[in-house]
Amino acid sequence: MSLEKANLELIYDAASIRRWNDHIRPGNGFTELDKQSHKMVFAYVLAKFEESDRKAKINWLKLIEGGIFEFLHRIVLTDIKPPIFHMLMEKKGDKLNNWVLEQLRDKHGFSRIKNGFFEKMSAYFNDPENSYLEKRILKAAHYMATNWEFEIIYNLNRSIYGLEDTKEEISNEIEEYYDLAGVQKLMLGKKTRSFLSLVGQLRFQQRWAQSPRVPETSVLGHMLVVAILSYFCTLEIEGCEKRIINNFFAGLFHDLPEVLTRDIVSPVKKSVEGLEDVIKEIENQQLEEKVFPLIPRAWRKEMKYLIENEFNSRIIKEGVIYFTSSDDINKQYNEDKYNPVDGEIIRACDRFAAYIEAYLSISHGISSRYLMEGIENLYNEYKDKKIAGIDFGRMFNYFKIDTQLFQIIKQHYSQDS
Numbered sequence: 258m259s260l261e262k263a264n265l266e267l268i269y270d271a272a273s274i275r276r277w278n279d280h281i282r283p284g285n286g287f288t289e290l291d292k293q294s295h296k297m298v299f300a301y302v303l304a305k306f307e308e309s310d311r312k313a314k315i316n317w318l319k320l321i322e323g324g325i326f327e328f329l330h331r332i333v334l335t336d337i338k339p340p341i342f343h344m345l346m347e348k349k350g351d352k353l354n355n356w357v358l359e360q361l362r363d364k365h366g367f368s369r370i371k372n373g374f375f376e377k378m379s380a381y382f383n384d385p386e387n388s389y390l391e392k393r394i395l396k397a398a399h400y401m402a403t404n405w406e407f408e409i410i411y412n413l414n415r416s417i418y419g420l421e422d423t424k425e426e427i428s429n430e431i432e433e434y435y436d437l438a439g440v441q442k443l444m445l446g447k448k449t450r451s452f453l454s455l456v457g458q459l460r461f462q463q464r465w466a467q468s469p470r471v472p473e474t475s476v477l478g479h480m481l482v483v484a485i486l487s488y489f490c491t492l493e494i495e496g497c498e499k500r501i502i503n504n505f506f507a508g509l510f511h512d513l514p515e516v517l518t519r520d521i522v523s524p525v526k527k528s529v530e531g532l533e534d535v536i537k538e539i540e541n542q543q544l545e546e547k548v549f550p551l552i553p554r555a556w557r558k559e560m561k562y563l564i565e566n567e568f569n570s571r572i573i574k575e576g577v578i579y580f581t582s583s584d585d586i587n588k589q590y591n592e593d594k595y596n597p598v599d600g601e602i603i604r605a606c607d608r609f610a611a612y613i614e615a616y617l618s619i620s621h622g623i624s625s626r627y628l629m630e631g632i633e634n635l636y637n638e639y640k641d642k643k644i645a646g647i648d649f650g651r652m653f654n655y656f657k658i659d660t661q662l663f664q665i666i667k668q669h670y671s672q673d674s
Contacts, residue, residue: 258651260489260490262655262656263365264367265655267332268332268482269474269482269613269617271288271290271328272473272478274289274290274332276289276292277406280410281413281414281417282409282410282413285460285473285475287410288478289331290478291477294480294481294509295477296395296401296402297324298453298456298509299398299453300324302453302552303397303437303440303443304439305439306438306449307390309555309556310438313390315391318502319391320391320394320395321506322377322378323392325485326378326382327399328485329361330357333361351383357382358375358378358379361375372493396434397440405454405457448550449551451551452552459475459480459513459515460477460478461475462475462476464476464611464614465615465631468627468628469618469623470618472618472621479512479611480510480513481509482610483508483603483607487603488508490605491599494645496599497591498593499593500593500599503596504598504603507564507567508603508607510560511567513544513564514540514543514544517540517544518543541565544565549561567604568607570583570600570602572586572598583600583644583645584646601644602647605642605644605647608638609653612656613656615635616658639653
């Protein structure tokens, strides 16, 4: 696996970058990780509108990769105020981009990822015409997600100097993208705007709700991490283009039902035989009644395919969905025509993200019985596991806690109980 510990740690740095930290704001939900996740949901919606309303040809892979490139770029530059960031980019953009690329290449090891990832990222920042439509969609998504945040903090900050200027700046930036069909519809407050607002609520649902953690991560931020991990895993096994795209968006939307049910932890799901199936049935019913009606009818079939049975690997053959294994997709169905989704890989990435969340908190000195149990169970489940040629055991070992330290902490919580 060419993905390394340094790559993964950088992704999680975004969970510690606070947004609007010179304004009064809600206590959570305003991290860079949450913003970037929400931005990619906006990008999906804007791109779908261009495809359905304008019959535009969207290069979905470039949209995904552009979003990841911009995400990494933003983490390296950390928390620069937007007006200053734009002035710096206007005056020294080329040099700043090159410096960021050097950091990603040398310090964080992204040049060692297979299949030309770093080369594509370099081209993205060095060629202003590269992926023009996709770049415009991503820029529009960026400002739309920022505006969603600003609308929440506006009433809390009316007395703060410069607030009206900020409001005007955001409005002016969005106006630059009114040629995009989705921007027009979302600014008019149509039903799809309600879908994006509903997704935004996942910023405020904390992961591991029964345990303190550092850094805290939300359900929405976790969804982006799973999507990015799924992308890198599919890239590693040379998945076809449709497989990469499907796995990213299936990862991005995999916890969407939690906006309606909240996070039902695994011990509860497994406490009564058949309870997990009942929960899944309720989730699907809630999606049908409250989520799918908020998106255009033409998109619903695709959305259902991405979200339902999220942890089952599947293909479409002659219009029929078949469940299969990711190993079989490698052998027989790794072609765009089969529309493959690797539910097994997405599940493993979901568990790996949870494992890293627990590890990072413990390594920061914030632990609990729940985190210790979680990290032990997840490690034991995946320490020897390979899926479709991906060595997840090796990835879990990147974040293995020292055995002696683990036993000391575990003994402490055993005595407390």
